[in-house]
Amino acid sequence: MTVEKSYLRMGERNAPVRLLAFHHGGGSALSFLSIARDLPATCESFLFELTGRTGVIGESPAADFSEAYARFAADAEEIVDRPVLVIGHSLGALFAHNVACLLPEEQRRLVHTVIVSASRSAATTAGTAPMPESPFVVRSPESLLDELRTFGGVQPELLNDADFVDTAVTLLGHDLHLADTYTLPQPGPTDVPHQVWYGTDDATLQEEERVRWDESLLTPPVHRGFPGDHFYLYTRPEPGAALGELVTEAASAAAGSSA
Numbered sequence: 001m002t003v004e005k006s007y008l009r010m011g012e013r014n015a016p017v018r019l020l021a022f023h024h025g026g027g028s029a030l031s032f033l034s035i036a037r038d039l040p041a042t043c044e045s046f047l048f049e050l051t052g053r054t055g056v057i058g059e060s061p062a063a064d065f066s067e068a069y070a071r072f073a074a075d076a077e078e079i080v081d082r083p084v085l086v087i088g089h090s091l092g093a094l095f096a097h098n099v100a101c102l103l104p105e106e107q108r109r110l111v112h113t114v115i116v117s118a119s120r121s122a123a124t125t126a127g128t129a130p131m132p133e134s135p136f137v138v139r140s141p142e143s144l145l146d147e148l149r150t151f152g153g154v155q156p157e158l159l160n161d162a163d164f165v166d167t168a169v170t171l172l173g174h175d176l177h178l179a180d181t182y183t184l185p186q187p188g189p190t191d192v193p194h195q196v197w198y199g200t201d202d203a204t205l206q207e208e209e210r211v212r213w214d215e216s217l218l219t220p221p222v223h224r225g226f227p228g229d230h231f232y233l234y235t236r237p238e239p240g241a242a243l244g245e246l247v248t249e250a251a252s253a254a255a256g257s258s259a
Helices: 029-037 065-079 091-102 122-128 141-151 156-160 162-180 207-216 237-258
Strands: 002-004 007-010 017-022 043-048 084-089 111-117 194-199 222-226
Touching: 007 029, 017 029, 017 065, 017 091, 017 237, 029 043, 029 237, 043 065, 065 091, 065 162, 084 091, 084 237, 091 111, 091 122, 091 162, 111 237, 122 207, 141 156, 141 162, 156 162, 194 207, 222 237
Parallel strands: 017 043, 017 084, 084 111, 111 194, 194 222
Antiparallel strands: 002 007, 007 043
């Protein structure tokens, strides 16, 4: 594994398929580490990382979603030179979707599947975005702590550690500010194939919000439920296996087209 530009890079450098992965708010590229390690050898993974993570010197959090995406966009364009899968979890789903919409047309044809996981639709997020000028305007530290408790993904005992809570709330506040400043990518719905993944026990994602992903797509997406809550993607084996099947499918398709 190597750290390069805005991502961690894992796997064989000449692999026929590439994975672009975007983590959830309050998380990091390492959230996808175990999933990437278990993918077939035919896949090289690029695990993108938002600025402002702990231990990264000289990087400030992005001012808004557009600035955060612009940092990823140039790197993503360099990577997409062969069949790719794109996955984003929760906040990361918005970045994954934007890749599908905003890559140059020739590169969009190389995107085998975009997976948007555990996320309200792009239409819902954009339609309700309050557009604050800065973080912690519409979300207070207290409300962000409630989000940590509601969404899970944090060991309960850590929420009794004042230093951890301060760091986690600050990071989450900056990350969710990106969702609060999200606008729909133009020119509109994309024809890139999407799958909408979700945890069947995720109480934070209502079905009517999830199905609104269809509004942003020219072809109806595949909706796939997996056992688990909001963080099912990282805690259950089934999603990783399903992603591995998609990698194998993309690799087979690529081999067939070059034969």
